[in-house]
Amino acid sequence: MFTSVLMIEQPLTTVDVDFVTSLHGDDPVSFVVLMQPRGDQDRLLRAIDDVALGELPEAIREGDEPEGEDALGPAAQALAHSLNALRQKGAKAVGQIVEKHPLDKLQSVVDETGADEVIVLTSPHFVEEFFHRDWASRARHKVGVPVLKLFAHNE
Numbered sequence: 001m002f003t004s005v006l007m008i009e010q011p012l013t014t015v016d017v018d019f020v021t022s023l024h025g026d027d028p029v030s031f032v033v034l035m036q037p038r039g040d041q042d043r044l045l046r047a048i049d050d051v052a053l054g055e056l057p058e059a060i061r062e063g064d065e066p067e068g069e070d071a072l073g074p075a076a077q078a079l080a081h082s083l084n085a086l087r088q089k090g091a092k093a094v095g096q097i098v099e100k101h102p103l104d105k106l107q108s109v110v111d112e113t114g115a116d117e118v119i120v121l122t123s124p125h126f127v128e129e130f131f132h133r134d135w136a137s138r139a140r141h142k143v144g145v146p147v148l149k150l151f152a153h154n155e
Contacts, residue, residue: 035079035095121152
């Protein structure tokens with residue numbers, strides 16, 4: 001069985017699930033999903049990304065994103081939704097919320113599970129990507145398995 005570690009920051013959409021579950025054809029795939037609450041990321045960088053994408057109303061609302069303990073409830077719901085969607089497509093899926101140090105957690109999960117790959121599925125983060133500080137760029141130097149970066153879809 002092929003094992004993928006899937007790093008996400010928002011619930012998987014139907015398009016996301018269809019895509020990641022079809023990456024390896026008919027081969028069975030097992031997913032370990034790591035969900036980082038969106039509120040724990042840098043608010044200013046998110047607002048800059050929103051402006052770059054032409055989503056000014058989203059940039060204004062960045063201050064309303066829950067942070068810390070308040071972000072855990074929505075993250076748990078997003079993770080449960082994503083795991084259920086993967087399982088409905090026939091994949092094995094487990095997951096957890098990552099509150100701190102997502103790349104350290106990623107490394108330990110890859111080591112513990114013997115994962116074959118890492119899939120980073122996020123919204124565009126232009127500032128972080130430009131400076132190669134996004135999850136995928138940093139993970140490529142850390143985990144020792146192929147890292148695939150995909151942009152998440154919105155429904």
